[in-house]
Amino acid sequence: MPTISAFYGILIRMFWDDHAPPHFHVIYAQHKAEIEIExxxxxxxxxxxQAKRLVKTWARQHKTELLNAWSLCRKHETPEQIDPxx
Numbered sequence: 001m002p003t004i005s006a007f008y009g010i011l012i013r014m015f016w017d018d019h020a021p022p023h024f025h026v027i028y029a030q031h032k033a034e035i036e037i038e039x040x041x042x043x044x045x046x047x048x049x050q051a052k053r054l055v056k057t058w059a060r061q062h063k064t065e066l067l068n069a070w071s072l073c074r075k076h077e078t079p080e081q082i083d084p085x086x
Contacts, residue, residue: 001015002073004066004080004082005062005082008085010051011026012024013025013026013027014069014079021037021043022037022066023035023037024069026047031046031047031051035059040059061085062083065080
């Protein structure tokens, strides 16, 4: 599972050949969540409110890059790193 970005102790990852809909995995301390790229809805898991806000802000800024990374992971190709949240 490639880590495609990291910021403020938050790791953003994608699984190779993961199930639809396009989403990414977030790990923050003991918390984990899956977030859909298009809607930014949490598909599973839970994040503290502040971490959730940071992740959603980041994901809005990098939606196209996330979709490209998703496409590459589906083909078992390594996605490029995505810049962290400033």
